[in-house]
Amino acid sequence: xxxxxIGFVAYSPLGRGFLTGQIRRPEDFPEDDFRRFHPRFxxxxxxxxxxxxxxxEAIAKEKGCTAAQLALAWVLAQGDDIVPxxxxxxxxWLDQNIAALDVTLxxxxxxxxxxxxxxxxxxxxxxxxxxxxxxxx
Numbered sequence: 001x002x003x004x005x006i007g008f009v010a011y012s013p014l015g016r017g018f019l020t021g022q023i024r025r026p027e028d029f030p031e032d033d034f035r036r037f038h039p040r041f042x043x044x045x046x047x048x049x050x051x052x053x054x055x056x057e058a059i060a061k062e063k064g065c066t067a068a069q070l071a072l073a074w075v076l077a078q079g080d081d082i083v084p085x086x087x088x089x090x091x092x093w094l095d096q097n098i099a100a101l102d103v104t105l106x107x108x109x110x111x112x113x114x115x116x117x118x119x120x121x122x123x124x125x126x127x128x129x130x131x132x133x134x135x136x137x
Contacts, residue, residue: 002081010075013084015122016040018053019071020093025050038127045124055116065103068093072100074113 001008014020016035022028026036026046035041040049053067060070068086075084088094105113126135 002079007081007083010082010084012087013071013075014068014086015049015053015071018049019056019067021057021067023050039124040122040126042124048123052117052121056113059109059113059116063103063105063109065100066096068096069100069103070105070113072097073103073105074110076100077105077110 016038017023018040023041026041029036029041039045056070057067060067063070065073072084072086075082086093086097088097
């Protein structure tokens with residue numbers, strides 16, 4: 001994409017809310033929330049993924065920011081041609097997301113985050129089987 005001068009929009013940079021700190025167990029989702037049945041939020045996948053979140057929260061605490069801000073700062077550090085689009089419903093979360101612009105990550109911190117969450121580290125597929133069939137078609 002960079003060779004072609006094309007920007008990239010990072011969809012769901014907060015892991016469908018996983019990185020907000022609001023989700024600690026599957027029961028934290030409202031009854032009608034699709035994430036209750038999403039592969040990454042159920043069973044062993046949930047347990048593995050919430051452990052990864054805990055590791056990021058530890059780094060965020062060291063930095064004096066939230067895990068969500070850390071995640072957004074990481075995306076922003078990947079280059080000016082990559083733009084995160086975190087969904088938000090409340091001004092409080094919007095303000096928190098904007099504050100990620102003030103989080104600076106050193107090369108060592110970026111490397112540390114990459115070692116915790118290398119590509120493919122999240123347990124479970126991105127979507128249910130039927131949804132996965134629609135990707136990269």
